[in-house]
Amino acid sequence: MPPSEAGPAAAPTPPKRPTGRDVARLAGVSQATVSLVFSGSDAGHRVSEATRERIREAARSLGYRPQAAGRQLRLGRSGMILLAVPNLLGPFFGRVLTGVHEEAGKHGLAVVVSSGWGSATLADAAATSRFDGLLVCSPDDSQLGDLPPDTPAVFLDADPAVNRGRPTVELDVAGGMREAVEHLAALGHRRIGHLRSTHSAYTFRVRQAAFEHATRDFEVVELGVSLNEGRQAAFEAAHRLLGGPDRPRAVVCDDDVVASGLYQAAAELGLRIPADVSVVGIDNIPVAELLAPPLTTVDLPGEELGRAGVTALAALLRGEPAPEVAPLATTLVLRSSTDPAGEPS
Known part of the structure; x- marks a missing residue:
């Protein structure tokens, strides 16, 4: 048939979307183990951190994304956590957010950040199940009201004495x-x-x-x-x-x-x-x-603070106790803005 009489070209076959089975094959584990890790329900199944990281690395290399909507229907979760900070423009909180994002990705969690939320708004966000858990960083006194008792929450740079037993990660x-x-x-x-x-x-x-x-x-x-x-x-x-x-x-x-x-x-x-x-x-x-x-x-160490907070919150979401963390060490960085005392010039 002459080219002019040829029919329309066939549409290219879309690339095959990677599946959990592909991830399991690459990581050398069962498909059930992959499902446990990405559902966040591997508590009690003794999936080691090394195995979880191997599965996450295989997923990243394949471009695999779990079906978030299906996971939410099965588990009643949104896959999102809320990071509440006093001021979105504060440079220190940018460092905290960097650490939170880095660690959240390892646990299949997405992060929403908010600023200036009082205790009532935080409690409402928790009660309506928009978020699986809360990270409350450097709270001021208006954010220390009661959260629903069943809300997974971790406080960062906060007073452990007033958080009613909730996990707290402190800075020294x-x-x-x-x-x-x-x-x-x-x-x-x-x-x-x-x-x-x-x-x-x-x-x-x-x-x-x-x-x-x-x-x-x-x-x-x-x-x-x-x-x-x-x-x-x-x-x-x-x-x-x-x-x-x-x-x-x-x-x-x-x-x-x-x-x-x-x-x-x-x-x-x-x-x-x-x-x-x-x-x-x-x-x-x-x-x-x-x-x-x-x-x-x-x-x-804002990044370390953020990572430690997500690690603790992820444990709560898996039904495990949050690990205890000693106050994170601070360090004096010597530059050029100080001199020995002397008579004013």
Whole structure:
């Protein structure tokens, strides 16, 4: 038949979608084991973590995606968890979210992130079963109401004493604050300023208590800063702190955003960092390395915090007890924003 008389070309056969059977064959396990792992119901079946990871790796290489809708109908689950943070724009919470996403993918979970939710909204989200479980990070006091008792929930950077027995993953923020003050003391500073957060949250109360204890033999000048008002509020507080004739020659800031506001105030006042004022922050967000000079700061391991939280929540979803986690260690990262004490220039 001439080409002009040929019929329409046959449509290409769509590529075959990989199945659980394909994953099982590649991973060297039974199809039932694959189903157990991706349904999250392998508790009590003694599927080792090495086997689970081999199955997940096989699924990734094949492009296999479990049928989420069918899984939800079978298990009454959505496959989603909620991460509640105080401020979506806070750089530290971006680090936490990175860790949460990394770990959630290993457990077949999707993550929804929210900001500024009070206890009533969190309780409603849990009660309506929109989410399989909750991660509540650095909660302020308005988020500490009662959640439904059967809601799987894990608290991050929070007070374990008020979470009614729910798993809590803490950061050693007290140890980090002590290390910051001890660093300045080792440089000879005995009059230390503090730009402290006025946010009503456990993590900042711990920082404040640790600062007060570490500086009990020093002269202290403190000003409060509302973190919700951002760097402008920090700039104004720092301007007051550094603008007088009897300014402190060293300052600890409750987070790195506040420290960046202090840098701005120092520049406007003609003060040099660290020659005229030494500065230490807390968080170790990416901007800390970009400041001039780079900021000495306490690293809070946000990614590790997020991963540990998901690990605990995934255990709860499998019907297992959450593993106990010691407070995550913080580290003072020494850069160029501190100098030995001396006479003001």
